[in-house]
Amino acid sequence: MKQIVIAYVQYQLYFHPLSKYPGPKLWAITKILYNWHTLRGTAAARFCELHSKYGDVVRFAPNSLSYTAPEAWGEVQGPYVEGKKHMEMDMAIFGGKFTMTGALQMQVNTTSVGEDHRRLRARLMRPLSAKAVASQERILAQYASDFITGLLKELNHEPGTADMAKWFSMATFDVTSDLTFGKPFGCLQTGEEHRWIAAVFGAFKALPILRVIREAPGVTILGHFALHMLPQSVKQKWYDHFDYAFNLVEERLKDPQKRKDFVYYLTDTTENQLSRDEIKEGAAQIVMAGSEPVAMLLTGIVFYLSRDPEMCQRLTSEIRSSFAKREDMTLARLSELLYLNAVIREGLRILPPAADIFPRIIPPDGEYIMGDFLPAGVRYEISDADMAANSFMLEQTHVGIPTLAASHSTRNFNQPGRFIPERWMDGQGWTDPGMKASQPFGQGHRSCIGKNLAYAELRLFLAYFLWEFDLMPVPRDEEWTQRCRVWVGWEKVPLPCPLSPRQAETSPS
Numbered sequence: 001m002k003q004i005v006i007a008y009v010q011y012q013l014y015f016h017p018l019s020k021y022p023g024p025k026l027w028a029i030t031k032i033l034y035n036w037h038t039l040r041g042t043a044a045a046r047f048c049e050l051h052s053k054y055g056d057v058v059r060f061a062p063n064s065l066s067y068t069a070p071e072a073w074g075e076v077q078g079p080y081v082e083g084k085k086h087m088e089m090d091m092a093i094f095g096g097k098f099t100m101t102g103a104l105q106m107q108v109n110t111t112s113v114g115e116d117h118r119r120l121r122a123r124l125m126r127p128l129s130a131k132a133v134a135s136q137e138r139i140l141a142q143y144a145s146d147f148i149t150g151l152l153k154e155l156n157h158e159p160g161t162a163d164m165a166k167w168f169s170m171a172t173f174d175v176t177s178d179l180t181f182g183k184p185f186g187c188l189q190t191g192e193e194h195r196w197i198a199a200v201f202g203a204f205k206a207l208p209i210l211r212v213i214r215e216a217p218g219v220t221i222l223g224h225f226a227l228h229m230l231p232q233s234v235k236q237k238w239y240d241h242f243d244y245a246f247n248l249v250e251e252r253l254k255d256p257q258k259r260k261d262f263v264y265y266l267t268d269t270t271e272n273q274l275s276r277d278e279i280k281e282g283a284a285q286i287v288m289a290g291s292e293p294v295a296m297l298l299t300g301i302v303f304y305l306s307r308d309p310e311m312c313q314r315l316t317s318e319i320r321s322s323f324a325k326r327e328d329m330t331l332a333r334l335s336e337l338l339y340l341n342a343v344i345r346e347g348l349r350i351l352p353p354a355a356d357i358f359p360r361i362i363p364p365d366g367e368y369i370m371g372d373f374l375p376a377g378v379r380y381e382i383s384d385a386d387m388a389a390n391s392f393m394l395e396q397t398h399v400g401i402p403t404l405a406a407s408h409s410t411r412n413f414n415q416p417g418r419f420i421p422e423r424w425m426d427g428q429g430w431t432d433p434g435m436k437a438s439q440p441f442g443q444g445h446r447s448c449i450g451k452n453l454a455y456a457e458l459r460l461f462l463a464y465f466l467w468e469f470d471l472m473p474v475p476r477d478e479e480w481t482q483r484c485r486v487w488v489g490w491e492k493v494p495l496p497c498p499l500s501p502r503q504a505e506t507s508p509s
């Protein structure tokens with residue numbers, strides 16, 4: 001036994017096709033350490049440390065490489081080109097359920113992953129196009145207004161402290177549930193977080209835990225029964241999330257006269273009709289992917305604004321001096337505010353909401369990444385004397401870009417830990433060596449389809465917030481960001497912010 005272990009370790013460290021890549025030796029021998037950090041929500045932070053020590057390429061598990069160079073994005077997450085090979089997402093990262101194809105693998109076994117993904121993606125992209133999002137402007141503005149009314153009510157129209165993590169979660173959740181099902185949840189009106197918000201957090205947490213569970217030998221064949229191995233609290237939230245979404249879809253489908261919400265687009269019968277399960281899965285995914293990332297980013301930006309009075313003042317002045325009244329803050333005009341958009345872009349860099357690594361699988365005949373050929377994987381022959389035959393096991397090669405580490409690398413950004421909106425503005429005398437390393441919405445055939453909606457919400461909620469409130473400076477260190485852990489997305493912790501309703505004398509005449 002001892003000899004087998006020694007031979008295995010020697011193979012991993014000296015003879016494995018990935019052995020020439022730098023990284024911690026223990027991580028190269030076993031996936032246990034990567035999984036340990038994944039389960040604790042500390043993997044994204046650990047990737048930052050690993051890349052800072054080992055460089056742009058790190059071997060983080062026996063068969064896995066992580067990249068942070070800007071050029072890696074196009075090679076690892078390229079577009080889908082008909083007839084050309086491309087790298088598929090490792091479905092295991094989401095425990096086999098969550099992405100559209102992941103969901104389908106459980107329901108429509110006969111259809112191929114790639115085609116199903118493209119079909120569903122095309123469907124979900126329709127309500128999220130720039131034109132479709134612009135057509136929802138009235139609803140978005142109403143929620144931004146409800147957000148202000150709710151906050152003012154909680155503060156009793158007096159200076160006070162509000163938990164902005166909670167208020168942004170309620171705001172983006174109300175928006176997403178209304179746009180998806182045509183049904184508002186009224187969190188902003190009651191000032192109470194709906195239970196579904198906690199369920200969404202739990203469902204996010206379940207994803208990496210499921211990945212680790214399903215990697216245990218033999219567990220894969222359990223399929224979705226692996227869900228029963230989740231810790232009870234997480235499992236309950238996972239089921240709650242899908243139950244809420246599925247029930248709402250059923251309820252919504254009974255009323256075909258509704259306005260053009262996302263379910264309308266999913267049920268549209270013009271072409272490539274979706275099954276009822278696909279519609280439910282699609283709606284559940286939008287609620288999950290659409291609400292928390294935007295809330296996390298808004299909270300993060302307010303965290304940085306509240307500790308930098310000069311930056312906060314500059315942004316507040318830009319917003320207040322650009323419009324005569326709040327109603328003039330349209331999506332089109334907000335998209336022209338240089339500093340607002342630079343602040344949002346810097347927020348996306350410093351706290352990318354999808355901070356994790358989303359590995360892709362090297363295709364069967366291998367692929368070149370950053371000029372180096374990588375094989376599809378390592379094939380282990382397994383002799384079975386009883387069956388008088390040889391079978392084999394393929395350990396596939398995985399490659400990925402840890403979003404947080406790529407945008408915190410000193411090889412890509414000068415002073416990466418500092419929030420500097422000027423990085424994204426022309427003529428400010430600021431240059432960074434690898435700006436394209438920050439790709440918060442991903443790239444290629446699985447990149448974010450909610451970018452237009454995300455930008456609309458980010459601009460509106462930030463602008464309404466700073467139009468109506470003076471954000472008081474608070475001396476803060478990085479402790480808040482360090483307390484937020486990453487399970488695919490961030491689990492944010494409360495952010496108490498001292499606020500004061502805008503004083504009448506500061507209003508433009």
Ligand code: HEM
Nearest residue numbers: 121289290293294353354358440441442446448449450454
């Ligand atoms: C600041 C906000 C957001 C960020 C940073 C973000 C980021 C991302 C990233 C990085 C991916 C790709 C993951 C991968 O490479 O596999 C993704 C996928 C996705 N996002 Fe977003 N997202 C945001 C907001 C939204 C919103 C508002 C929606 C919808 C309402 C949305 C819906 C989706 C969907 C459906 C996918 C899966 C696409 C596919 O599998 O083809 N996202 N998002």
